[in-house]
Amino acid sequence: MKLISWNVNGLRAAVKHGFVTTFNELDADFFCVQETKLQAGQIELDFPGYYQYWNYAERKGYSGTAIFTKHEPLNVTYGIGVPEFDDEGRVITLEYADYYVLTCYTPNSGGELKRLDYRQQWEDAFLTYINSLSANKPLIFCGDLNVAHENIDLKNWRSNHHSAGFTDEERTKFDRLLAAGYTDTFRHFYPDQTDIYSWWSYRGHARDNNSGWRIDYFITSQQLDSQLLNARIHNEIFGSDHCPVELDIILPNH
Known part of the structure; x- marks a missing residue:
C-alpha cells in the first residue's frame, strides 16, 4: 500500500499549481491532505475510485484536513473527542478491520510562541486519543x-532553538510520543540522513537554498515495523511550501 501526506497550504491554490496532476501521478491508496483552508462546497474534486472525507475548521480559510482513499473504511471519526480542540478540523480517522489510518494537522505554536500552551495541551490530548486507538489495533x-x-x-537548528516547531517543549512531547510505542518511519529507514526536508519558508529563497525543516511525518505503531517497506520525501514536487511525504507498507487489502 502507498500512502501520501501533503500540507497543501490552501487546496484551492494547490489545484491551480498542479495538485490534480500530482495526485494522479502519485496514485496512492491513501492521500491525506492538511491545511485545506476551505469550507464545504468551496471545491469539488472528482477522483474516480476514491472515497473522500473532509474535516473543516469552523473559522473560514483556516486549517482543515481531508483524506482520499481507494479503500472504504468501516468507520470515520472527525476530531479527537475534545471539544476545545475539535473546531479547527485537524484530525480524521479511518477505521479498517486490522488498522487505523489517521491524518493530523498539529497546531503551530505561532509567533512569539503565543499558542505554545495550547499546543502542549493538544499534544497530551492527541497522545491520549491515539493510545486509545492503538489499544485496539495498530495505527498509521x-x-x-x-x-x-x-x-x-x-x-539552521542553532538559530531556531527557541522558534515555533523546534522548542525544547515541542521536541520533548515528540520524544514522549515515540516512546509510547510509535515509529518515525523516515528515520526508521534513514536514521542519519541529512539535508532532506519537507517544508521551506517562502522567505529568503529558502527552497532554492534547501534551508528547510522536516515537519511532515508518517508515524506508525511499532508492531507494524516489520511491514514497513520504505518512506520517502518528495522534495522534487512543488505546489505548496511543503512537499508530499510517502509511506509504503504491507497492509491487508480490504
Missing part, C-alpha cells in the same frame, strides 16, 4: 506535525 498517522524532532531535521 501522518501529517504536518509542526515539529522538527532532531537537529538534523532542520537546516
